[in-house]
Amino acid sequence: MPSVSIKTYGCQMNERDSEQVAAMFLAGGYRLTDDPASADVVLINTCSVREKAELKALGKMGLLCTTAKRPWVVFGFMGCMSESRGEELFREIPRLDIVTGTHRFHRVFSLCDSLLRNRLSNPSATPLRRGAHICDVQPDPQAHTFIRDHFPSRTTCSAYVSIMQGCEMRCSYCIVPFTRGEERSRPAEDILAEIRDLVATGVKEVTLLGQIVNRYGKEEPVVNGRGAFVRLLEAVHEIDGLERIRFTSPHPIGFRDDLVHAFSYLPKLCSHIHFPMQSGSDRILQLMRRPYKQAKYLALCDAMREARPDLAITTDIIVGFPGETEEDYLLTKQAVERVQFDNAFIFQYSPRRGTPAAEMPNQLCLREKEARNHDLLDTVNRIATARNAALVGTRQTILVEGPSKTNASRLQGRTSQNKPVIIEQGTAHAGELVPVLITESSGFTLYGNPV
Ligand code: 5AD
Ligand code: SF4
Numbered sequence: 261m262p263s264v265s266i267k268t269y270g271c272q273m274n275e276r277d278s279e280q281v282a283a284m285f286l287a288g289g290y291r292l293t294d295d296p297a298s299a300d301v302v303l304i305n306t307c308s309v310r311e312k313a314e315l316k317a318l319g320k321m322g323l324l325c326t327t328a329k330r331p332w333v334v335f336g337f338m339g340c341m342s343e344s345r346g347e348e349l350f351r352e353i354p355r356l357d358i359v360t361g362t363h364r365f366h367r368v369f370s371l372c373d374s375l376l377r378n379r380l381s382n383p384s385a386t387p388l389r390r391g392a393h394i395c396d397v398q399p400d401p402q403a404h405t406f407i408r409d410h411f412p413s414r415t416t417c418s419a420y421v422s423i424m425q426g427c428e429m430r431c432s433y434c435i436v437p438f439t440r441g442e443e444r445s446r447p448a449e450d451i452l453a454e455i456r457d458l459v460a461t462g463v464k465e466v467t468l469l470g471q472i473v474n475r476y477g478k479e480e481p482v483v484n485g486r487g488a489f490v491r492l493l494e495a496v497h498e499i500d501g502l503e504r505i506r507f508t509s510p511h512p513i514g515f516r517d518d519l520v521h522a523f524s525y526l527p528k529l530c531s532h533i534h535f536p537m538q539s540g541s542d543r544i545l546q547l548m549r550r551p552y553k554q555a556k557y558l559a560l561c562d563a564m565r566e567a568r569p570d571l572a573i574t575t576d577i578i579v580g581f582p583g584e585t586e587e588d589y590l591l592t593k594q595a596v597e598r599v600q601f602d603n604a605f606i607f608q609y610s611p612r613r614g615t616p617a618a619e620m621p622n623q624l625c626l627r628e629k630e631a632r633n634h635d636l637l638d639t640v641n642r643i644a645t646a647r648n649a650a651l652v653g654t655r656q657t658i659l660v661e662g663p664s665k666t667n668a669s670r671l672q673g674r675t676s677q678n679k680p681v682i683i684e685q686g687t688a689h690a691g692e693l694v695p696v697l698i699t700e701s702s703g704f705t706l707y708g709n710p711v
Contacts, residue, residue: 262376263291265299269317270307272508273469274339276407276420277365278305281338283409284369296324301334301372306341308435310610314341318352325355325391332379334358334372335391338365340439343397344613350393361397362425362440366406371396404444408454410461417659417691418465418504419458423451423492427471429511431538432549433578433609433617436471445470445477448492455499462691465504465530465659466496472511474519482518490518497526503693504659504676508534509576512552515560523568531568532602532678535561536576540595541588544581547620554595561599572602572647572677579636580609580629582620589632596639602647602677603704604640608633641703648679648701655695655711656681662690681706 264285268278281303282292296302304321307313317337325335336358337349343361350356357375360368375392379385404425424445427436455466470476477488486494496505505528510519512535523529535557539545542553565571577592596604608629611618658673658681665672670682673694681696687710688694696708 261289261291262300263293263298264301264303264372265293265296266303266305267296267320268305269313270305270309270340272420272467273422273425273471274305274307276422276469277339277362278303279411279420280365280407280409281305281368283411284366285372286411287409288369288373297327300330300332300376301336303336303338303368303372305339306337308340308344308439308612310607311612312610317341321356322353325353328355332376332383334376334379336360336368336372338368340435343439344435346397347393347395350391350395353391355389355391357391357394359395359397361399363398363400363403364396366403367396399441401444404446405450408446408450410454410458416462417661418467419463420469421451421454421458421466422446422470423468423473424470424476429472429513430549432547432620433581433612433615435612435615438614440471443471443475443478445488448477448488448495451492452495452499455496455502459499459501464502464691464693465506466502467506467508468492468496469508472509472514473507474510474514474516478514486518487514487516490522493522493526493529497528502528504528504530506530506532506678509536511536512550512557512560517563520560520563520567523564523571530678531570531676532572532574533564534574534576537595537599538576538578539581539584539588540592541584544584544588544592547583548578548581548617554591558595558598570677572679573599574603574605574678575599575601576605576607577636578607578609579632580624582609582617582624583622584609584624584632589636593636593639596636596643600643600647601640602679603644604636606633606636606640645701645703648704648706651679651698651706652701654698656698656706656708657693657695658683658708660688660690660692660694675706679706680704681708683708683710 266278306317338360342359407422426441426443480488656675660673664670694710697711698708700707
């Protein structure tokens with residue numbers, strides 16, 4: 261049986277796309293392996309959001325290709341970096357066979373499989389030093405409808421469901437609109453059918469994925485004050501056997517009252533939102549082409565907390581955007597204190613080819629970006645640690661996912677607020693929702709006992 265190794269860099273959307281590719285290989289008679297050195301097909305799903313992610317993927321693939329001893333092995337890049345760099349990747353890594361873009365995940369299996377079969381039936385014609393150089397980055401207006409297959413994974417109780425692809429916001433720093441293209445939403449009936457099937461296999465929690473989920477079905481009319489995304493949430497909520505709903509990520513633009521209000525009447529909607537803020541300075545938000553003011557972001561956080569008082573809020577923040585002064589940075593720090601985030605992913609601004617911000621004057625040096633990153637991280641960690649410590653002594657319901665990643669003799673689950681909780685083995689089963697008493701907190705992890 262041939263084997264495939266798929267490594268994923270980047271966001272949950274990339275993980276979901278990789279899962280779709282893996283499901284197609286499984287259906288085609290392949291076995292999945294975590295060991296690329298022994299696989300017959302080696303794939304890397306890439307991320308282009310920051311330079312570091314691209315360099316990691318290039319380094320990994322370069323090493324695998326140069327150390328490959330079995331000439332038939334098929335090497336391929338898929339996803340965002342393939343889309344933005346295309347053919348030029350073959351110049352960087354001559355042994356690379358296949359480069360497929362973000363609209364071509366459903367084509368990866370057949371391309372790789374036919375190349376592998378060809379090579380295995382013609383061993384003498386197979387080059388060891390030069391790959392097949394097949395580049396497929398065609399746009400496909402239906403591509404988003406193909407991200408729909410699943411397979412039993414490490415945690416079968418929780419699944420990602422892609423509801424839309426693409427982004428049209430054109431933030432000045434971001435490469436995603438170039439790599440993922442225009443916004444396309446899947447039909448609600450397809451999404452609901454997929455979730456019903458997942459629930460039938462034991463899934464209890466779904467996370468609805470999109471670059472900007474609140475723009476789901478943006479061309480559809482508002483009905484009884486509810487936009488298409490909230491109507492989708494309501495329909496998902498109706499599914500019997502589904503216990504929890506999450507979504508990621510929303511954008512302050514188009515985040516209307518109907519979505520704020522949803523937290524007050526949809527109990528399956530978890531008490532967590534990942535809500536990218538990017539900056540606390542209106543001047544920088546404007547340079548970033550994020551068309552909202554900090555006051556609007558704060559008002560939305562307040563309104564959501566009013567609708568759901570225990571709501572955990574996490575965010576993305578970029579430090580060191582071109583022209584960011586110490587004053588701008590301090591406004592971001594102030595906003596972090598004001599919102600009291602449960603966690604924040606802090607990114608040092610990384611210039612991306614072809615984006616407007618890469619051409620802006622007053623680019624900051626690495627040292628300045630690092631200093632702001634470290635300083636902000638201290639603030640974020642202090643707040644997050646205090647918020648977790650405040651949960652000691654409370655009761656939380658956790659969805660048990662399975663063995664803890666760091667200690668297989670314990671189980672890990674997540675609270676509605678998306679905080680990991682460790683409990684003793686034997687006290688619950690994977691896939692179970694159990695009430696626990698939180699007994700201890702260390703940084704970002706909680707410990708508890710089922711009650
Ligand atoms: N540099 C640094 N961070 C970036 N992000 C997107 N583009 C860049 C960039 N060029 C961050 C944003 C986004 C997250 C996924 O990545 O904060 O929300
Ligand atoms: Fe990138 Fe902005 Fe779209 Fe997010 S909203 S994917 S940061 S362009």
